[in-house]
Structures are given as C-alpha cells and as structure tokens.
Amino acid sequence: MTSTDRLLAQTLREEAGPLVASLSRRFGDFDVAEEAVQSAVAEALTSWRRDGPPSRPAAWLHTAASRNAMDALRRRDRQRALATRVDPPAEPRTGTDDRLALLFACCHPALAPEARLALTLRAVVGLTTPQIARAFLVNETTLAQRIVRAKRKIVSANIALTVPPDRELTERLTDVLAVVYVMFNEGFVSSSGPTQDRDLAADAVWLAGVVATSLPREAEAWGLAALLTLQHARSSARFDEAGGLVLLRDQDRSLWDGDAIAEGDRLLERAAALRSPGRYQLQAAIAAVHATAPSWADTDWLQIVTLYELLLEHDPSPVTRLNRAVAVAQLGRRQAEAALADVEALAEPLAAYHLFHAARAELLTSLGRDAEAARANRQALALTSNDAERRLLTQRLHSRALEDGT
Amino acid sequence: MKYVLMFTSNTDLDATINKETLEADYKKIYEWFTTHADKFADGGAELLGVETSTTVKHGDAGAVVVDGPFNEAKEVIGGFSIIDVPDMDAAVALTKSWPLLERPGNAVEIRPMVEDYSQFEQ
Incomplete structure (x- = not known):
C-alpha cells in the first residue's frame, strides 16, 4: 500500500460515514445518499491519485457527493419537486453520532448477515464495491446485488438511521461488534496481497475505536477495540518477505508495535473498569498475555489456559475449546496427551475447519506420532482457501517440523 | 409508515x-x-383455521377451485394486523411484545406496505 493510498484510506473512512448519514437526512433517501457518496469515493480515488489530495479533502468529498445526489434526484422525474426544494448544502458535519447511527442501520438484524459487512464497508468505511470484492475474493456482480438488496430494504422497510435506545443497545451492539470483528479477521488473513489498496484490518481497528469512544459505557466495545489493537500490533511480523505466514511461535517479536500493544493494554483496562466481562475482553486479555511475553517459551501459559476457561463460560464454542486445548498442550507432555484427547473429541463439529486439523497435527507431532500428523496436515491443507495458510501447511508437510497452529 | 404483521x-x-x-x-x-390500540390501523383480522381455506388458481382449463391452502406448510397465517409506526425498529419492538411469541412454532412476519405508488411509475 502506497502512502497516497494510506492517506486516501484514512480520509475516506473519516468522511464517508458521516457524509452518507448527513445526505440521507438532507434528501430523505438513504439509497440515493449512499450511492452518491460511493461515486464520490470512486472519483476521489481517481482524481486524488492523479493530482494529489485536495487541500480540504472533506469539503471536496462533500461537494462531489452532494452534486451526485442532486444529479440522481434530478434524473428521477418523480423526485424533481423534492430536488428543487432541498435546503442549500450545509457545512459537512463530522458527527460521530451520525456515523454510529449509520453503523447500527448497516448492521441491523433485519438485513441478511452476509450483506451487513459489505454494506458497512461501503457506507461507513468508504470502500468501493471492487475493493470489497477483491478483499473477500467474491464476484463483484454478486456482491453489488447483495448491497443493492440490503440498501433497498433499509429504504423500503424504513430502517431508521438511529442509535438504538438504551434498553436495546447492548443486544444491537452485539451485531455491530460481530461485523467489526469479521471485518478485522477477513483483513488480517488476506490483507497482504499486492492488489490491496485498503487495509481492512487497520480500518476495523479504527472502527472499533470509534464505536468504543462513542459508547463509553459498553465494556465489550472497549474489549473489541483492545483485542483488535493488540492483534494488529503484531501484524508486521505475521508475514515474511515472500508473503508466507509466520506463526506466533516463530515471529520476530522486535517487529511488534510496542506503542500499539501499550494502547491495547490501556483499552483493555478501560473495559475492565466497567466490570462487565465478555468474550471480546477475555480474548483481548489472552492477546495481551501473548503480546507482552518475551518469547513463546516464556509465555504465561497457565494464565492463558485460565483465561480460556473463563472465555468458555461466555463462548462455549468448539473453536474456543480447540484453542484452550492448544494452550493446555504447552504446559507439558502429560498435558499435551490430555489436550490431544480434548481436540479429538471435537472431530465432529470441526471436521471442516482447517485449523482443527492443523492443531491436531501439531499435537501429534509434539507426541512423536509423525505419520498421523502428516495425514492431519494434509487434511488441513485440503480445507484452507487462503494462499498464505496453504503455503505454510505445504511447507509444514514437507519439513514435518513442529509448528504452532494458532 | 404502515406494516402488516402476519401471525x-x-x-x-x-x-x-x-x-x-x-x-x-x-x-x-x-x-x-x-x-397498543394507537399503533393499529383498521383492517386486521383473525382468520379461521386453515382447514376452511380454499384456493383458486389457474389450470389448463381456466380457473380451478381447490380445497386447502396454496402452500402445504405446517406454519400457517392465523391472522394479520396493520400497524402504523414511525420505523422498522418501532415495528420490531411492538412485535417482540406479542404475548404468544414464546409459544413453540409461533412467529410474526413484518412486511412494509406499499403506500407510495409513484415508485412504480416510470
């Protein structure tokens, strides 16, 4: 990603959401507003790359998007009356509340789950449909249709651009945080490709921070911000120069971003002060133990296992049980045997999950059962769709070396 | 904004x-x-059982009248109401308070009503 791209990304994600929200209010039509901003973003990508960014990027975007919206409304005969009576353009409002309200609408439970992330990326974070399609390796036409359907539903079913009232806030926030979490994970796995001009993981860290700052009494919002900040702090050590995935065990810890880790710790403390633990806070706590450990061997595994026990109370999913078992295995050989039994008990729910087979292979290798480990590695390889993970598993198959699967 | 609730x-x-x-x-x-009387528009109804249902459809020899519902589903509409509330969140909030929601097999579908016919004009 070039520095121009980075500046573009930062400007667009700062401006796009509030702009969609304010144009929606002004024109009374979310679909028109969103489309107008999307076109302005595409124009900005071309024009700013060619000529450099304008001196007032926000005003530039606002003018372009307003013009697009007016054009769209004028094109519609039935809207002509509306277009002539709208108020003159107001100064862009950089309202965090506007952005938050838009985010709640894009992550509304009445929208199809697969559409929520795509719509959030477009309307709230300012990505274009081709950028989203590239990041998720999905067909652009299919993605565009999904977004159109979701936008039409917001308009026709009158899904309001509002932050839910207090009594519903925590429940609705769960849907929002889930979208931000998935955004980060998609970006974290796939952002290394040379075709990417947006860093989805960085966008997700930013958005999680926006949500937490806007809803300061929501512990899990701070927890997610902490988790993503801590994970992202390790991002420059996750890939080698050839684009190969480097596992936590083998990462050069001097490449980790110490400032970001300290920031992640601060965010986690902020969450903990609210005394309302949850899955994101516990995952952040686990990430914090890793982030502050001097080495893989000198990691406080007992602490990590304890945190996984607590996490299981909030999230008793097979994947969490798998991760707990992997941590237990680090405590010693006897524990590794018990961990393998725990992992094997998860065979049924996790048969199609490549990291299940990768973790099982690692445990088998550590117990000297190489032939079984190779078989498990081959199963993992057959199930992964990600290039970097595929390369790592192939390499592991060839070397049969002990590697970490997390 | 009007929505139909289908129970x-x-x-x-x-x-x-x-x-x-x-x-x-x-x-x-x-x-x-x-x-919630202030949120309901006229025109809702509770329906008699699905065994009283008759369906008319088009066959080879023109319109055919048959016994039973159009769909052989176990889930059937037992009634509907028209509500008039500000937005979708208000419709969801009202629907969540439907007293029979917890009864096994029950669900309520919310569909926005077409009120602005100009959207169909070219």
Whole structure:
C-alpha cells in the first residue's frame, strides 16, 4: 500500500460515514445518499491519485457527493419537486453520532448477515464495491446485488438511521461488534496481497475505536477495540518477505508495535473498569498475555489456559475449546496427551475447519506420532482457501517440523 | 409508515394446547391490542383455521377451485394486523411484545406496505 493510498484510506473512512448519514437526512433517501457518496469515493480515488489530495479533502468529498445526489434526484422525474426544494448544502458535519447511527442501520438484524459487512464497508468505511470484492475474493456482480438488496430494504422497510435506545443497545451492539470483528479477521488473513489498496484490518481497528469512544459505557466495545489493537500490533511480523505466514511461535517479536500493544493494554483496562466481562475482553486479555511475553517459551501459559476457561463460560464454542486445548498442550507432555484427547473429541463439529486439523497435527507431532500428523496436515491443507495458510501447511508437510497452529 | 404483521403458528403444535392456556392467551392478546390500540390501523383480522381455506388458481382449463391452502406448510397465517409506526425498529419492538411469541412454532412476519405508488411509475 502506497502512502497516497494510506492517506486516501484514512480520509475516506473519516468522511464517508458521516457524509452518507448527513445526505440521507438532507434528501430523505438513504439509497440515493449512499450511492452518491460511493461515486464520490470512486472519483476521489481517481482524481486524488492523479493530482494529489485536495487541500480540504472533506469539503471536496462533500461537494462531489452532494452534486451526485442532486444529479440522481434530478434524473428521477418523480423526485424533481423534492430536488428543487432541498435546503442549500450545509457545512459537512463530522458527527460521530451520525456515523454510529449509520453503523447500527448497516448492521441491523433485519438485513441478511452476509450483506451487513459489505454494506458497512461501503457506507461507513468508504470502500468501493471492487475493493470489497477483491478483499473477500467474491464476484463483484454478486456482491453489488447483495448491497443493492440490503440498501433497498433499509429504504423500503424504513430502517431508521438511529442509535438504538438504551434498553436495546447492548443486544444491537452485539451485531455491530460481530461485523467489526469479521471485518478485522477477513483483513488480517488476506490483507497482504499486492492488489490491496485498503487495509481492512487497520480500518476495523479504527472502527472499533470509534464505536468504543462513542459508547463509553459498553465494556465489550472497549474489549473489541483492545483485542483488535493488540492483534494488529503484531501484524508486521505475521508475514515474511515472500508473503508466507509466520506463526506466533516463530515471529520476530522486535517487529511488534510496542506503542500499539501499550494502547491495547490501556483499552483493555478501560473495559475492565466497567466490570462487565465478555468474550471480546477475555480474548483481548489472552492477546495481551501473548503480546507482552518475551518469547513463546516464556509465555504465561497457565494464565492463558485460565483465561480460556473463563472465555468458555461466555463462548462455549468448539473453536474456543480447540484453542484452550492448544494452550493446555504447552504446559507439558502429560498435558499435551490430555489436550490431544480434548481436540479429538471435537472431530465432529470441526471436521471442516482447517485449523482443527492443523492443531491436531501439531499435537501429534509434539507426541512423536509423525505419520498421523502428516495425514492431519494434509487434511488441513485440503480445507484452507487462503494462499498464505496453504503455503505454510505445504511447507509444514514437507519439513514435518513442529509448528504452532494458532 | 404502515406494516402488516402476519401471525403464523404451527398447526400441529397448536392442537396440543389445552383449553385453559388458550383462554389465558386470548386474555393476554386482548390486553395487548388494547395497550397498543394507537399503533393499529383498521383492517386486521383473525382468520379461521386453515382447514376452511380454499384456493383458486389457474389450470389448463381456466380457473380451478381447490380445497386447502396454496402452500402445504405446517406454519400457517392465523391472522394479520396493520400497524402504523414511525420505523422498522418501532415495528420490531411492538412485535417482540406479542404475548404468544414464546409459544413453540409461533412467529410474526413484518412486511412494509406499499403506500407510495409513484415508485412504480416510470
């Protein structure tokens, strides 16, 4: 990603959401507003790359998007009356509340789950449909249709651009945080490709921070911000120069971003002060133990296992049980045997999950059962769709070396 | 903004409910409609059982009248209401308070009503 791209990304994600929200209010039509901003973003990508960014990027975007919206409304005969009576353009409002309200609408439970992330990326974070399609390796036409359907539903079913009232806030926030979490994970796995001009993981860290700052009494919002900040702090050590995935065990810890880790710790403390633990806070706590450990061997595994026990109370999913078992295995050989039994008990729910087979292979290798480990590695390889993970598993198959699967 | 609430239930499960529960439920429904009277527009109805349903469809020899519902589904619409509330969140909030929502097999579908016919004009 070039520095121009980075500046573009930062400007667009700062401006796009509030702009969609304010144009929606002004024109009374979310679909028109969103489309107008999307076109302005595409124009900005071309024009700013060619000529450099304008001196007032926000005003530039606002003018372009307003013009697009007016054009769209004028094109519609039935809207002509509306277009002539709208108020003159107001100064862009950089309202965090506007952005938050838009985010709640894009992550509304009445929208199809697969559409929520795509719509959030477009309307709230300012990505274009081709950028989203590239990041998720999905067909652009299919993605565009999904977004159109979701936008039409917001308009026709009158899904309001509002932050839910207090009594519903925590429940609705769960849907929002889930979208931000998935955004980060998609970006974290796939952002290394040379075709990417947006860093989805960085966008997700930013958005999680926006949500937490806007809803300061929501512990899990701070927890997610902490988790993503801590994970992202390790991002420059996750890939080698050839684009190969480097596992936590083998990462050069001097490449980790110490400032970001300290920031992640601060965010986690902020969450903990609210005394309302949850899955994101516990995952952040686990990430914090890793982030502050001097080495893989000198990691406080007992602490990590304890945190996984607590996490299981909030999230008793097979994947969490798998991760707990992997941590237990680090405590010693006897524990590794018990961990393998725990992992094997998860065979049924996790048969199609490549990291299940990768973790099982690692445990088998550590117990000297190489032939079984190779078989498990081959199963993992057959199930992964990600290039970097595929390369790592192939390499592991060839070397049969002990590697970490997390 | 007007929405239609379509109340569906599972006929097999409905048949297992005893008389006392049914009576208590009717009382709760009556209270619910009274409490939210300001949100309902005219035109809703409770429907007789699906066994009373008749369907007309087009066949080779023109219109055909047949016994039963169009769909052979276990979930059937037992009634519908038209509500007039500001937005989708208000519609969801009202629907969540429907007293029979917890009864197994019950669900409520929310559909926005077409009010602005100009959207269909070219």
